[in-house]
Amino acid sequence: MYQYNFEKENCWYKDKCNKYNTNECNKNCIRYMTMDYLIGNSNIPKGKQFKQELRPEPVDIQNFKLLAEIKNDIINFVENGENLYIYSEKFGNGKTTWAIKIMQNYFNKIWLGNGFKVRGLFIHVPTFLTKFKEVMNKKDEEFEEMKNMLSDVDLVIWDDIATGKLSEYDHNNLLTYIDQRKLNRKSKYIYRKFK
Ligand SMILES: Nc1ncnc2c1ncn2[C@@H]1O[C@H](COP(=O)(O)OP(=O)(O)OP(=O)(O)O)[C@@H](O)[C@H]1O
Ligand SMILES: [Mg+2]
Helix, strand or coil: CCCCCCCHHHCCCCCCCCCCCCCCCCCCCHHHHHHHHHHHCCCCCHHHCCCCCCCCCHHHHHHHHHHHHHHHCHHHHHHCCCCCCEECCCCCCCHHHHHHHHHHHHHHHHCCCCCCCCCEEEEEHHHHHHHHHHCCCCCCHHHHHHHHHHCCCCEEEEECCCCCCCCHHHHHHHHHHHHHHHHCCCCCCCCEECC
């Protein structure tokens, strides 16, 4: 459950904002409040909500450039309902971190005038599919609400979508949500093959 909490030392803009640590740096800051809302409601894991530096391995330099271009052009990417799939044969080389960076940059660009509207969701697919089965017989309002938002938020990260072989049941469940986004011409997921 999201709860607003002002922590200026964790502000996303503290290095750039000329109001940082002045009297005006307080819980009423609309920019902080909106970013906190967008990120707090996105399901991005707590440990990944703040800036993370990535340095590419030589083999990934071209891919990092492309991802940076997408990140910078994320407004058009979303408006055009584009999709990106980040794949690698290696583990732990920044795929999830990139997806989150791109989403956070989207929030960065649309925060002004957003108010309280969820614009992006991070879904850890294996957890989502497990939860889906767990809650079948009982009501879980938070999960229901999240599922309802999946078809019309601007951007969804389907993290670890291809880590295991899906059963037909899981596959169908997932496709229901992805197809709904396709019908609504929404961005679905983020494609780039890493070496
Ligand atoms: N190129 C990099 N430079 C610096 N740190 C990195 C780099 N790649 C990954 N890391 C760090 O390694 C950790 C794992 O990164 P991340 O979760 O983004 O990888 P991943 O490719 O999604 O992994 P997996 O294959 O397990 O899904 C993070 O803490 C991240 O900051
Ligand atoms: Mg990952």
